[in-house]
Amino acid sequence: MNYYKYYKSIILICLCFLAVANANAQSDWEIPEKEQENVSFIMFDDDMILEGSIAYENSCTSCHGTPGQDDYMPMAPSPGDLASDQFQEQKDGTIFYKIKKGRGSMPKFEDVFADDETWNIVAYIRSFNKNYKQPIPDLGGIIIPEYKLKLDFDENVDKLVVKVFSKEIPQAEVDVSAFVKGMFGKFLLGKTQTNELGIAYLDIDPQLPGDAEGKLHIMVKASKGYGLAKLNQKMKMVQPTIHKSAIEGRHIWSTDEMAPIWLKTSFFITIFGVWTILFFIVIGFYNIKKAGREDLH
Numbered sequence: 001m002n003y004y005k006y007y008k009s010i011i012l013i014c015l016c017f018l019a020v021a022n023a024n025a026q027s028d029w030e031i032p033e034k035e036q037e038n039v040s041f042i043m044f045d046d047d048m049i050l051e052g053s054i055a056y057e058n059s060c061t062s063c064h065g066t067p068g069q070d071d072y073m074p075m076a077p078s079p080g081d082l083a084s085d086q087f088q089e090q091k092d093g094t095i096f097y098k099i100k101k102g103r104g105s106m107p108k109f110e111d112v113f114a115d116d117e118t119w120n121i122v123a124y125i126r127s128f129n130k131n132y133k134q135p136i137p138d139l140g141g142i143i144i145p146e147y148k149l150k151l152d153f154d155e156n157v158d159k160l161v162v163k164v165f166s167k168e169i170p171q172a173e174v175d176v177s178a179f180v181k182g183m184f185g186k187f188l189l190g191k192t193q194t195n196e197l198g199i200a201y202l203d204i205d206p207q208l209p210g211d212a213e214g215k216l217h218i219m220v221k222a223s224k225g226y227g228l229a230k231l232n233q234k235m236k237m238v239q240p241t242i243h244k245s246a247i248e249g250r251h252i253w254s255t256d257e258m259a260p261i262w263l264k265t266s267f268f269i270t271i272f273g274v275w276t277i278l279f280f281i282v283i284g285f286y287n288i289k290k291a292g293r294e295d296l297h
């Protein structure tokens, strides 16, 4: 009996199964109509895009690569590049739903990100599409309160003071979160709520690295229901940081002129020592030669 024949047919059958399974997996996602029409009730802004980029970097780059670079992981079904034209044709609600629910090797992120965090990711993905126009949400007659923020720093207790108003009236029970903008994204200072006077206090660690004037770039977000306000402000809060450049001062990696004194000294001592030894060796040879010549006489 020729077992080879069997092997061949078994492999062929397996391949067929895989192909069918694959084609099946790549079929269209089933997105409920209502979910497709879902839109963000907040207009995407730079802050959301920044937050989304951090979440994307941490949770999506491993498979989807950097949007627009076509450097996604080669797997079947393909994760694809989320900046591609074909992908970007989809509705916001569809993208939102796919991220939340996942499918196959695409993880579901429903339990990882809150809805607003998922919208941040959508905002980030949309930032790669120049032709994108964000749909205006239909709030069904709900009036969105307009919040105004005022920031102060109480240096006696190292606290950031956030006052929230709507039409000059202080607003209680508004969620307030504050961040410091750094070189690599932003750092959460804290989250709290305004008191009955419309004021929220957040601790500031005096050890935080400020700029040369001791200023921090503070980003504050206040939200309650559909109401949302944001404010960015540079405030003097900490000790100034003097940033020395790596080539300033004398270092072992500096140029000749700026090399550390000890390095220069030991360099010259070594050179001097080597030449002295060479000098004595030459003198030694000369003496041997001289002694030999004297012996001949």
Ligand code: HEC
Residues within 6 Å of the ligand: 025, 026, 055, 056, 059, 060, 061, 062, 063, 064, 075, 076, 077, 078, 079, 080, 082, 087, 095, 098, 099, 103, 104, 105, 106, 107, 109, 121
């Ligand atoms: C472990 C790898 C992996 C990770 C991590 C991952 N994905 Fe996916 N993603 C996939 C795969 C594979 C598919 C294709 C699934 C399919 O078609 O059945 C996919 C599909 C998608 C789709 C639908 C693509 C389309 O063409 O409609 C979206 C949207 C998506 N991913 C977004 C994300 C986001 C956002 C994150 C991070 C929060 C993420 N993915 C993280 C593997 C991954």
